[in-house]
Every structure is written in structure tokens, then in C-alpha cells.
Amino acid sequence: MIRDMYKRLYRDVEPGRALIERTVRRADAHRRRARGRVVLIPAVAALLALLGFAYAATQSGLLKWVFGPIEPMPEVQQLVEAVGERVDGQFVSASVEEVFFDGGAGFVQWNLTTNSDEPLVVFRSRMWSEDCFIEDGYRRQRSGVYEESGAVGSMFNGGFSDLGQYMFSAAFLGEGYPAHFPGISALGVYESVFERELMTLDRPIEVFLSFCVLRPAVPIYADEIYESDEPLNPVAILSYDTPATMGRFVYDVERTTVTRTSEDPPGWGWGKVLQPGETETYDTVAYKEIFLEASRRAEEDTLLTPLGLIEERDAMFRNPNGTEVLRWCGKLLETMGYGEIVEEVTVSFTLRPRSELPVNTVIDGQSAFEFDAFRAEISSADFDATGGDIRVKLWPDYEKADPRIVWKHTAFDVYLYRDGVQIGDRPANFQLALRGNRPEPWFEIPEDYVPPDVYEGSLLVDAVSEYPDTIVIVPKLYDETWDGSRTFPGDYSMTIHLKES
Amino acid sequence: MDSAEHIREVVERHAGMVFRLAYARTRRREDAEDIFQEVFLRLARRTEAFESDEHRKAWLIRTTANLSINLVKSAWRRRTAALPDELPEKTGGAQFDELNRALDDLPRKYRAVIHLFYYEDMSAEEIASALGLTSAAVRMRLTRARRALKDLLTEKEVKSHDPGHVQEAVQGCRTGARAD
Numbered sequence: 001m002i003r004d005m006y007k008r009l010y011r012d013v014e015p016g017r018a019l020i021e022r023t024v025r026r027a028d029a030h031r032r033r034a035r036g037r038v039v040l041i042p043a044v045a046a047l048l049a050l051l052g053f054a055y056a057a058t059q060s061g062l063l064k065w066v067f068g069p070i071e072p073m074p075e076v077q078q079l080v081e082a083v084g085e086r087v088d089g090q091f092v093s094a095s096v097e098e099v100f101f102d103g104g105a106g107f108v109q110w111n112l113t114t115n116s117d118e119p120l121v122v123f124r125s126r127m128w129s130e131d132c133f134i135e136d137g138y139r140r141q142r143s144g145v146y147e148e149s150g151a152v153g154s155m156f157n158g159g160f161s162d163l164g165q166y167m168f169s170a171a172f173l174g175e176g177y178p179a180h181f182p183g184i185s186a187l188g189v190y191e192s193v194f195e196r197e198l199m200t201l202d203r204p205i206e207v208f209l210s211f212c213v214l215r216p217a218v219p220i221y222a223d224e225i226y227e228s229d230e231p232l233n234p235v236a237i238l239s240y241d242t243p244a245t246m247g248r249f250v251y252d253v254e255r256t257t258v259t260r261t262s263e264d265p266p267g268w269g270w271g272k273v274l275q276p277g278e279t280e281t282y283d284t285v286a287y288k289e290i291f292l293e294a295s296r297r298a299e300e301d302t303l304l305t306p307l308g309l310i311e312e313r314d315a316m317f318r319n320p321n322g323t324e325v326l327r328w329c330g331k332l333l334e335t336m337g338y339g340e341i342v343e344e345v346t347v348s349f350t351l352r353p354r355s356e357l358p359v360n361t362v363i364d365g366q367s368a369f370e371f372d373a374f375r376a377e378i379s380s381a382d383f384d385a386t387g388g389d390i391r392v393k394l395w396p397d398y399e400k401a402d403p404r405i406v407w408k409h410t411a412f413d414v415y416l417y418r419d420g421v422q423i424g425d426r427p428a429n430f431q432l433a434l435r436g437n438r439p440e441p442w443f444e445i446p447e448d449y450v451p452p453d454v455y456e457g458s459l460l461v462d463a464v465s466e467y468p469d470t471i472v473i474v475p476k477l478y479d480e481t482w483d484g485s486r487t488f489p490g491d492y493s494m495t496i497h498l499k500e501s
Numbered sequence: 502m503d504s505a506e507h508i509r510e511v512v513e514r515h516a517g518m519v520f521r522l523a524y525a526r527t528r529r530r531e532d533a534e535d536i537f538q539e540v541f542l543r544l545a546r547r548t549e550a551f552e553s554d555e556h557r558k559a560w561l562i563r564t565t566a567n568l569s570i571n572l573v574k575s576a577w578r579r580r581t582a583a584l585p586d587e588l589p590e591k592t593g594g595a596q597f598d599e600l601n602r603a604l605d606d607l608p609r610k611y612r613a614v615i616h617l618f619y620y621e622d623m624s625a626e627e628i629a630s631a632l633g634l635t636s637a638a639v640r641m642r643l644t645r646a647r648r649a650l651k652d653l654l655t656e657k658e659v660k661s662h663d664p665g666h667v668q669e670a671v672q673g674c675r676t677g678a679r680a681d
Contacts, residue, residue: 002600002619002647002650003619005600006600006615006616006619006620007619007620009600009601009604010521010524010525010616010620013520013521013524014516014517014520014521015516015517015519015520015533015534015537019520019534019537019538020512020513020516022538023512023537023538023541023542024505024508024509024512024541026538026541026542027508027512027541027542027544027545028505028508028545031505031508031545031546
């Protein structure tokens with residue numbers, strides 16, 4: 001019955017005639033270019049080898065990944081540097097190929113290649129430096145610069161859940177898996193682990209990236225990248241163009257059954273803590289497709305292991321040396337019986353300061369808006385070559401609030417225009433909530449929660465191919481018939497004109 | 502691809518299959534259009550010949566599936582990703598709406614196999630061959646996908662009759678309350 005319904009549902013899903021015609025035209029042009037390229041490749045390759053850095057900037061896979069279909073402005077291309085550092089181990093080789101860095105944040109493209117035929121599981125450390133703290137692939141660092149990947153997170157569920165943020169997901173390499181793994185990681189530079197604001201790098205620093213290679217001792221199988229959407233997936237990798245290299249361990253319930261000893265200190269989990277002598281199964285084997293089910297388990301499971309390694313974790317947090325942390329995590333995995341560490345490979349590269357990108361826009365005219373439900377002020381709308389930062393303040397009038405406005409989840413679409421023409425092929429829906437619009441942690445809304453008087457934050461707009469002269473900010477409103485939020489053009493629209501600074 | 506006519510012929514022949522698979526994976530028409538174009542551009546750039554029409558079809562399926570994955574995880578998609586903003590034309594009744602929404606909620610990894618199985622009538626072995634997976638993995642996904650779809654449809658049925666109950670359950674999960 002579902003098959004029949006499915007077929008009827010998709011029967012009308014067809015590409016439009018215009019799309020087909022456009023595709024045929026473009027494909028034919030590509031075909032002709034491809035034929036020409038076969039002849040030109042040897043000569044062009046030799047020339048590009050001589051050009052070095054210029055090649056990286058113009059052919060950068062990193063920029064293509066970061067900016068998608070947008071053609072980065074020349075200023076951005078100049079921020080890309082070819083690195084080419086490589087370390088060869090017995091089992092794997094690691095290299096750093098390119099860095100895109102704007103002085104405070106950026107991306108690193110690295111590669112991992114196996115030198116062995118056997119299947120291997122390779123975990124990556126955080127990037128780290130002795131000179132400052134490197135935030136790595138965990139969150140968006142700056143406009144135009146997006147994070148990819150997540151840390152392994154719930155792999156060390158419960159008592160060790162915080163470890164997850166110090167080790168990145170694994171790649172499977174070798175027999176039955178790809179021999180090569182390209183990764184891209186976001187980075188941001190901070191004075192120390194305690195700072196919240198990016199620093200502007202004023203000196204070259206050496207950044208290290210380590211890989212811990214395990215020979216698996218339990219069954220593993222590859223899966224696809226979007227496994228990382230699932231909270232209980234213990235192993236996720238980062239990749240930008242290699243599908244089917246995701247993987248996770250097949251958990252063995254018995255193997256992960258633990259007993260708290262009387263000497264173990266309390267764990268760091270959010271949920272219950274095991275009593276001395278109490279045994280609990282680390283129940284990640286219970287695979288759940290539905291997010292809410294998985295989430296519930298993740299929050300409640302608490303693991304206190306009798307591994308005798310607990311004291312070391314304090315040292316780890318005092319000095320978040322990525323290589324040491326990775327080694328520690330690998331040791332934990334090894335002790336838990338998931339594999340045998342066969343190698344550790346560390347590659348480093350120099351991160352160099354960059355000239356600050358000039359801000360090219362300033363608000364010209366109206367910046368304050370008043371509606372029945374709220375008033376708003378746009379204090380700045382700074383665009384540089386990597387994107388925009390629109391600072392917004394909203395003062396809600398809760399008594400007059402539009403029921404379609406869900407302040408807890410307020411998000412906005414931002415439309416950009418230049419000379420009356422929208423920039424980009426599609427509405428640029430940047431749904432970034434303002435700070436203060438939900439209590440932390442978000443899943444624990446206290447009963448005595450009082451909504452704030454003002455919401456304040458940045459709408460971080462990603463890179464554009466040209467600077468806008470007009471931006472239109474539209475809050476997303478809840479639509480009962482849609483069962484979700486979307487914009488209603490014209491409702492609460494705030495139009496801001498910009499001029500070049 | 503040796504001529505414009507050949508390109509047109511291939512695009513016309515496989516357009517529906519590629520577009521529907523891209524849409525099934527992304528559930529966004531705009532994304533499906535992007536993937537659709539990119540698939541055929543890659544085909545045009547390809548210099549190696551296909552062994553057969555089936556080989557070409559498998560290549561198209563695999564490329565479409567892979568590009569869908571790339572799009573989902575690309576920075577660009579993360580930036581612009583929104584709620585599924587365009588539903589296929591409704592072909593009748595609440596059941597279709599429920600199925601449609603359940604497909605929105607179905608984990609992405611299951612969408613390709615379920616689509617190829619339900620719509621293209623491909624066997625697990627054929628799907629495995631096209632997607633570069635093992636038959637066992639495809640069968641496992643199909644089993645899980647159908648179970649998830651069933652659960653989602655049941656959940657939506659409950660929700661449509663008792664929205665308050667579901668909201669309560671959702672809130673319970675968010676606060677870590679055990680539902681049992």
C-alpha cells in the first residue's frame with residue numbers, strides 16, 4: 001500500500017522543461033570544454049606547478065566548499081594559502097593541503113591516505129597550538145566561515161561525554177573502505193581556552209593536527225555521512241566529497257557494561273550517577289531512528305568506567321594539547337576493547353597573520369523600526385569579502401505580540417539586493433536566532449523563566465559575490481497551516497539601505 | 502558524450518529518475534534542481550565510456566545520491582537549509598499529506614533506498630550495485646526505513662488526533678523525562 005501511495009506521490013515530481021533545456025545547453029558547453037581540456041592538461045599542469053600559490057587560490061577546493069556556488073571576491077582568494085605539509089607513517093600519511101584564514105578564523109583542508117591494506121579506524125585530534133587556543137570545527141567562527149563536522153560527542157556518553165569535544169570523528173580506511181580521506185576543518189584562534197572573542201593573529205603560529213590509527217577489534221561497517229545527524233552515532237567523520245566513508249562501531253552490550261567502583265568519583269554526565277557497585281549497560285546498541293528517542297537515552301545514560309584513567313582527564317582540560325588528548329581518548333578506546341592503537345601521526349603547519357579585510361558597507365538612513373509587536377534597531381550591517389554581520393536589537397511588546405511570533409525560536413530571512421536586483425538565485429534565508437531568545441540549556445526551560453525585555457545578536461550573513469546596497473530583514477513567523485515557521489513577505493519587513501564605507 | 506544530440510537524448514531519458522531521486526533525498530525542489538544540473542554536467546565532462554545503458558543508469562543514480570549527500574553537508578546547504586519549502590503536488594487526501602510529511606522526517610540515509618525500492622522498483626541487489634553498498638546494508642536500511650516510516654506515520658496519526666499528547670511527550674523528551 002505504501003509503495004502505491006509513494007508512486008502516486010512522486011508521479012508528479014518532474015523537472016520542468018526550462019530546467020531540462022538549461023541543463024542540456026550547459027551540459028553541451030561542458031562537453032566541449034572537457035574535450036578541449038584533454039589536450040591542454042599537460043601544459044596547464046606544468047604552468048600551474050610553477051605558479052604554486054596562485055593555483056591554490058584559483059582552483060581551491062576549499063573555497064569551493066566554503067562558498068558553494070558563490071564566486072568569492074578576489075580579496076577572499078588572496079586569503080588562501082597552499083601548505084603542502086605531509087607526514088608519512090607506516091600505516092597512514094597525513095597532509096595539510098590548503099588554509100583559508102582571514103586573520104582570526106578560517107578553514108584547513110587536510111588529507112589522510114592509508115599505506116596499508118587492512119581496515120583501519122583513524123580518529124583526528126583537535127587542531128592545537130602551543131601559542132594560543134585553537135577552536136576547531138565546533139562552531140561557526142565568523143561570518144562567511146562555517147563549521148563542518150562535529151566532535152564525536154556521545155561516543156563517550158555519560159561520565160565521559162565531555163571528551164567528545166576533544167576528539168573528532170573517525171575515518172575508515174583500507175580494505176573495503178576508501179584509501180584516501182579528504183577533510184576540511186574550521187578553525188578559530190583565541191588567546192586562551194577561556195576567551196570567547198576571536199583574536200587577530202599578529203604572529204605566525206605552528207598548528208598541530210594528530211591522527212590516532214586503530215586496528216579495529218570489533219566489527220565495523222561504513223555508513224554515510226548523515227549518520228552524524230543522529231545523536232547516538234558514536235563515530236562520525238568529516239568529509240566534503242567522499243560519501244560512504246562514514247562508520248561506526250557495532251556495539252557489543254556486554255563489552256560496554258560497566259560497574260562503578262567505590263573509588264570512582266562522580267561522572268560528568270547530565271543524568272544520574274551510578275551508586276558504588278551498581279552496574280549499568282552502556283546502551284548505545286539500542287539504535288533508534290527517531291531523534292527524540294535517541295535524545296532521551298543520551299541525556300539519561302551515565303557512564304562511570306572503572307578504567308583507572310579518570311585522574312588524567314583533569315590534566316587534559318588544564319592543558320588541551322590535542323595530541324595528548326587524542327592519545328588519551330585512543331587509550332580509552334583501546335582499553336574498552338574496540339581496537340588496538342597501531343600508530344599516531346602528527347602533521348603541523350604554520351598559520352600566518354593576514355591583513356584585516358576592510359568593511360565595505362555602512363548603514364545609510366533608517367535603522368530603527370517600530371511595529372505593534374516589537375520595535376527593532378539595526379545598529380550595524382558590516383559586509384566584507386567573507387560575508388556580513390548585521391547587529392540587531394529587538395524589544396518585544398509581549399502584550400501586543402503577534403501569535404505567529406515565537407520568540408523562543410525567532411529566526412530571520414535576510415534578502416540582499418544590489419541596484420534593485422536580488423543577489424543570488426534564491427532568497428537568502430539566513431536563519432540565525434538572536435542571542436537571548438532561549439534559556440540555556442535549551443532543553444531545560446525553567447518554570448520561572450522570564451522572557452527577556454530585549455533580544456540582541458548578530459545575523460551572520462555568508463559571503464556574497466558583490467556588496468549589497470539594500471538588505472531586507474524579515475522575521476520568520478509560525479504558520480499553523482504549514483506547521484512550521486516561514487516568512488510572510490511584507491510582514492515586519494525591515495529595509496535597510498547601505499552605502500560603501 | 503560525443504554530440505549535443507546525444508546529451509539531449511540521455512538527459513531526456515533519465516531526467517525524471519534523476520530529479521525524483523534528488524528530490525527524494527533533499528525534499529527541496531531548489532536543491533533537486535541544483536543536483537539535477539550538476540549530475541548531467543558531470544556526465545558531460547566524463548570522458549570514459551559506459552559499458553552499457555545499465556551502467557550509465559547506475560552511474561547516474563550513484564552520482565545523484567552522492568551529490569545529495571554533498572549538498573546536505575556542504576557549508577552552502579547548511580547556510581541556506583530551511584524547512585522543506587515545497588511539497589510535491591498533492592495527489593489526494595490526508596494519507597498523502599501524512600506520507601509526505603513522514604518522508605520529510607525520514608532520516609536522509611534511508612531516502613535513497615526507499616525511493617529506489619518503492620518508485621524505481623529496484624531490487625536490493627540493484628540498489629546495492631548502484632549506490633556502492635552491500636546488499637546486506639541495503640536490506641538493513643530498507644527494513645529500518647520501512648519501520649521508521651511506519652512509526653512516523655503512526656506518530657502523525659496520533660498527532661493529528663491528539664496534538665496535546667504529542668506536545669507533552671516532546672516536552673518530556675526535551676527535559677529528559679522518561680516516557681515509560
